[in-house]
Amino acid sequence: MMRAGWLTALVxxxxxxxPAQAVEIEEWETDEGLRVLYVAAxxxxxxxxxxxxxGGASRDGDQGGLASLTSSALRHGTAEMDSDxxxxxxxxxxxxxxxxxxxxxxxxxxxxxTEPDWMDAALETLTTVLGAPAFPEADFDRARRQALQGLQxxxxxxxxxxxxxxxxxxxxxxxxxxxxxxxxxTLEALEPANARAFYERFYTTGNGALAITxxxxxxxxxxxxxxxxxxxxxxxAAEPLPAVELPGELVEERVDFPSEQAxxxxxxxxxxxxxxxxxxxxxxxxxxxxxxxTSRLFQEIRSARGLAYxxxxxxxxxAVEGPFRIGxxxxxxxxxxxxxxxxxxxxxxxxxxxxxxxxxASRENVVNSFPLSLASNSDIVGLLSMIxxxxxxxxxxxxxxxxxxxxxxxxxxxxxxxxxxxxxxxxVIVGGQE
Amino acid sequence: MRGKNxxxxxxxxxxxxxxxxxxxxxxxxxxxxxxxxxxxxxxxxLEDRRAPVVANMVWYRVGSADEHSGVTGISHMLEHMMFRxxxxxxxxxxxxxxxxxxGRENAFTGRDYTGYFQVIGRDHWETxxxxxxxxxxxxxxxxxxxxxxxxxxxxxxxxxVEDQPNSLLREHVMxxxxxxxxxxxxxxxxxSDIEAYTLEDNQAWYDRYYHPNNAVVVVVGxxxxxxxxxxxxxxxxxxxxxxxxxxKPRAETPQKGERRITxxxxxxxxxxxxxxxxxVLNSVADPVDAYALMVAAGILDSGEASRFAREIVRGExxxxxxxARYSPFSRLDDLxxxxxxxxxxxxxxxxEAALLEQVERLKDEPVSDxxxxxxxxxxxxxxxxxxxxxxxxxxxxxMLQTIGVGWQEGERFVERVRAVTAExxxxxxxxxxxxQRRTVGILDxxxxxxxxxxxxxxxQPYGDTAxxx
Numbered sequence: 001m002m003r004a005g006w007l008t009a010l011v012x013x014x015x016x017x018x019p020a021q022a023v024e025i026e027e028w029e030t031d032e033g034l035r036v037l038y039v040a041a042x043x044x045x046x047x048x049x050x051x052x053x054x055g056g057a058s059r060d061g062d063q064g065g066l067a068s069l070t071s072s073a074l075r076h077g078t079a080e081m082d083s084d085x086x087x088x089x090x091x092x093x094x095x096x097x098x099x100x101x102x103x104x105x106x107x108x109x110x111x112x113x114t115e116p117d118w119m120d121a122a123l124e125t126l127t128t129v130l131g132a133p134a135f136p137e138a139d140f141d142r143a144r145r146q147a148l149q150g151l152q153x154x155x156x157x158x159x160x161x162x163x164x165x166x167x168x169x170x171x172x173x174x175x176x177x178x179x180x181x182x183x184x185x186t187l188e189a190l191e192p193a194n195a196r197a198f199y200e201r202f203y204t205t206g207n208g209a210l211a212i213t214x215x216x217x218x219x220x221x222x223x224x225x226x227x228x229x230x231x232x233x234x235x236x237a238a239e240p241l242p243a244v245e246l247p248g249e250l251v252e253e254r255v256d257f258p259s260e261q262a263x264x265x266x267x268x269x270x271x272x273x274x275x276x277x278x279x280x281x282x283x284x285x286x287x288x289x290x291x292x293x294t295s296r297l298f299q300e301i302r303s304a305r306g307l308a309y310x311x312x313x314x315x316x317x318x319a320v321e322g323p324f325r326i327g328x329x330x331x332x333x334x335x336x337x338x339x340x341x342x343x344x345x346x347x348x349x350x351x352x353x354x355x356x357x358x359x360x361a362s363r364e365n366v367v368n369s370f371p372l373s374l375a376s377n378s379d380i381v382g383l384l385s386m387i388x389x390x391x392x393x394x395x396x397x398x399x400x401x402x403x404x405x406x407x408x409x410x411x412x413x414x415x416x417x418x419x420x421x422x423x424x425x426x427x428v429i430v431g432g433q434e
Numbered sequence: 435m436r437g438k439n440x441x442x443x444x445x446x447x448x449x450x451x452x453x454x455x456x457x458x459x460x461x462x463x464x465x466x467x468x469x470x471x472x473x474x475x476x477x478x479x480l481e482d483r484r485a486p487v488v489a490n491m492v493w494y495r496v497g498s499a500d501e502h503s504g505v506t507g508i509s510h511m512l513e514h515m516m517f518r519x520x521x522x523x524x525x526x527x528x529x530x531x532x533x534x535x536x537g538r539e540n541a542f543t544g545r546d547y548t549g550y551f552q553v554i555g556r557d558h559w560e561t562x563x564x565x566x567x568x569x570x571x572x573x574x575x576x577x578x579x580x581x582x583x584x585x586x587x588x589x590x591x592x593x594x595v596e597d598q599p600n601s602l603l604r605e606h607v608m609x610x611x612x613x614x615x616x617x618x619x620x621x622x623x624x625x626s627d628i629e630a631y632t633l634e635d636n637q638a639w640y641d642r643y644y645h646p647n648n649a650v651v652v653v654v655g656x657x658x659x660x661x662x663x664x665x666x667x668x669x670x671x672x673x674x675x676x677x678x679x680x681x682k683p684r685a686e687t688p689q690k691g692e693r694r695i696t697x698x699x700x701x702x703x704x705x706x707x708x709x710x711x712x713x714v715l716n717s718v719a720d721p722v723d724a725y726a727l728m729v730a731a732g733i734l735d736s737g738e739a740s741r742f743a744r745e746i747v748r749g750e751x752x753x754x755x756x757x758a759r760y761s762p763f764s765r766l767d768d769l770x771x772x773x774x775x776x777x778x779x780x781x782x783x784x785x786e787a788a789l790l791e792q793v794e795r796l797k798d799e800p801v802s803d804x805x806x807x808x809x810x811x812x813x814x815x816x817x818x819x820x821x822x823x824x825x826x827x828x829x830x831x832x833m834l835q836t837i838g839v840g841w842q843e844g845e846r847f848v849e850r851v852r853a854v855t856a857e858x859x860x861x862x863x864x865x866x867x868x869x870q871r872r873t874v875g876i877l878d879x880x881x882x883x884x885x886x887x888x889x890x891x892x893x894q895p896y897g898d899t900a901x902x903x
Contacts, residue, residue: 372555
């Protein structure tokens with residue numbers, strides 16, 4: 001077994017950037033109205049495609065877990081092809097098919113070789129299941145039982161317990177406050193017909209986007225997109241999510257747990273995708289806790305005081321205000337010290353901002369790491385999906401560096417003071433006994 | 435460019451691979467450039483110009499397999515200290531430089547190796563290479579840097595092992611399976627050993643193992659191979675070779691029957707893990723034996739079409755999750771591991787019997803051509819997919835070289851897997867997956883709340899892992 005390195009648990013800030021030699025994004029719409037973004041990457045005989053739909057857990061309503069079970073049900077096949085056959089068809093040609101559901105989006109991904117017979121077999125299987133999933137009852141019931149076991153697995157993990165509570169306290173009744181895995185009561189109430197209705201409502205050409213990259217020509221990519229689009233149900237985009245009510249005061253909650261470490265989360269709903277403050281806040285956060293080994297949190301909490309293996313902060317822009325969140329774990333008897341240290345760093349960051357050296361170091365990292373974020377087909381398809389799903393402008397990547405270059409220190413610190421409020425944050429501490 | 439050559443060969447091979455059986459893949463002309471400096475340093479370079487990025491790695495042939503009792507995990511501790519200052523760079527400065535250059539860096543410790551890497555824009559690989567050469571010879575271990583880092587490692591162990599019931603079980607299974615063979619020790623080390631490390635322990639480990647003749651430099655990406663080798667000679671060439679003591683064999687004492695343990699820990703779900711002692715590519719007389727074991731694991735559990743997924747997870751629904759894992763690639767003999775989480779109304783004994791029945795079936799009847807072809811297709815495709823990342827290509831070269839197999843094995847991988855027959859699978863499973871080689875571990879969940887044992891049917895409002903994107 002390989003032990004992963006010592007930064008693995010930290011989240012690298014996703015540096016959304018484009019190398020100077022530029023990746024050219026092509027865009028079109030299919031006859032049925034599916035938006036397609038494509039980048040040619042002809043060097044390897046493989047391709048990646050990713051469909052995203054505005055049908056994540058934030059669309060569950062009072063049927064918690066429905067988006068997740070609907071996503072699983074796409075792996076259960078069609079009336080003519082059961083789940084065993086579906087898996088066999090993909091895997092016998094080396095294709096990787098996956099479905100996933102987050103808060104904002106439902107995702108369907110396929111990676112395949114471009115060898116014609118194999119590629120065709122993979123695409124045929126994909127379009128068949130996208131167009132006519134069968135939602136067989138036996139598979140649905142099994143997926144439900146697996147989801148219930150998933151809830152148990154999360155309950156034995158202090159990190160999961162903390163994250164769940166953190167979202168509940170940050171978002172209250174807003175759809176982001178619901179646990180994407182659902183609750184026992186809501187899962188037990190779900191029927192295959194609910195999943196079918198969810199699929200018909202949200203997995204549509206008008207509510208989705210398709211990202212394609214790899215060794216397909218523009219013509220081939222268009223043909224692939226046309227096949228997929230023709231298979232999908234047609235329908236309109238989902239209504240926008242309700243706005244998030246930002247917290248007005250400090251909330252702190254402790255949860256007992258028989259663990260050696262306390263898991264600490266601190267943060268608040270902060271940022272939407274497409275918000276103009278994204279650039280300034282990204283640089284501010286890079287210096288604070290998003291920049292890995294060099295960030296303040298890493299230096300002060302980990303290197304100087306040895307309080308944690310993993311300590312970081314991140315901005316997670318979403319369709320509506322996604323969180324700014326700080327996370328760390330520490331031995332339970334140090335939890336109070338750790339929370340005090342985090343609050344102190346947060347207050348100093350907020351009140352004093354970052355300095356000119358920190359801004360330049362952060363900016364250099366973001367700008368110079370630019371080529372890395374588009375170095376692989378995996379990177380490219382992920383960025384294309386993000387741009388397409390959140391309806392960002394096509395020059396988003398192209399202008400990313402100049403926007404980062406344009407951020408000025410005074411303005412950055414002003415944005416930081418306005419958008420981050422240490423006195424209105426949620427803190428959850430899970431671990432140890434009161 | 436090797437990437438393209440190999441891909442061309444693979445694609446040619448694909449045309450024959452399925453559904454018709456094929457002869458062995460044609461000879462592959464490799465584009466990996468290898469050099470050995472006078473001081474014994476091995477340098478491996480692979481040009482890959484898909485993107486203007488480079489993966490730079492230094493691998494040392496030292497890991498937990500080299501550790502003796504009392505200092506388990508010291509390789510990993512030293513890995514942490516490599517970021518806390520050298521003669522030329524004050525603590526943290528190495529990382530600040532990498533960061534400003536836009537690089538991503540990290541390090542990893544395994545049983546057989548310790549590695550350091552940066553992925554960075556093509557203009558900066560030589561800067562980080564020079565920095566790696568400096569810390570190969572001039573690490574400055576200081577008490578006031580060591581003390582807080584020791585606490586960091588303790589926190590890491592708590593995070594990865596102490597509070598993870600499944601990791602605890604795995605650690606106990608390995609320790610039970612191996613009495614004197616070093617894979618019985620966890621890579622991160624036992625907590626009481628971690629607590630007792632001294633600065634001198636770190637120094638001794640560094641002095642003993644961090645030498646050019648015990649290291650491999652790997653560079654993959656948008657580079658010119660000859661320039662990289664010249665640069666390696668310039669930056670590493672003057673570092674003197676060190677004395678390397680021969681490793682003691684530490685071959686495991688013969689097992690005299692099945693071993694069985696229970697781990698009790700606060701948890702909701704039981705967990706079952708079984709491991710059979712098995713040889714690896716380094717120790718088998720014929721490589722096909724190691725690859726046949728790998729194919730056997732693939733037949734049982736690789737993808738949703740494999741036997742465990744079809745029959746144990748979906749068919750009989752005895753498990754919520756399963757795995758079967760065997761790798762031919764380690765320095766020393768290892769375990770063939772099977773693990774599973776029982777479903778709510780399945781007891782662990784029933785699950786164990788069902789998993790063993792699957793193993794027996796591999797002995798009783800040859801696997802079908804269709805199953806063999808599925809495993810082969812996945813391997814062929816994965817070889818192409820891996821080329822999407824300079825880092826994973828560099829990792830493969832460094833790993834194969836460091837464990838003593840040699841990087842060339844990567845070039846033969848597809849051919850080797852293809853050569854495995856149904857009879858080979860049957861033969862190796864009969865030989866190695868036998869009770870006398872087996873260790874069984876069961877996680878017995880204890881209440882998470884000692885005052886009110888959890889009602890297995892109740893749901894508390896906890897448990898998120900996913901976030902939005």
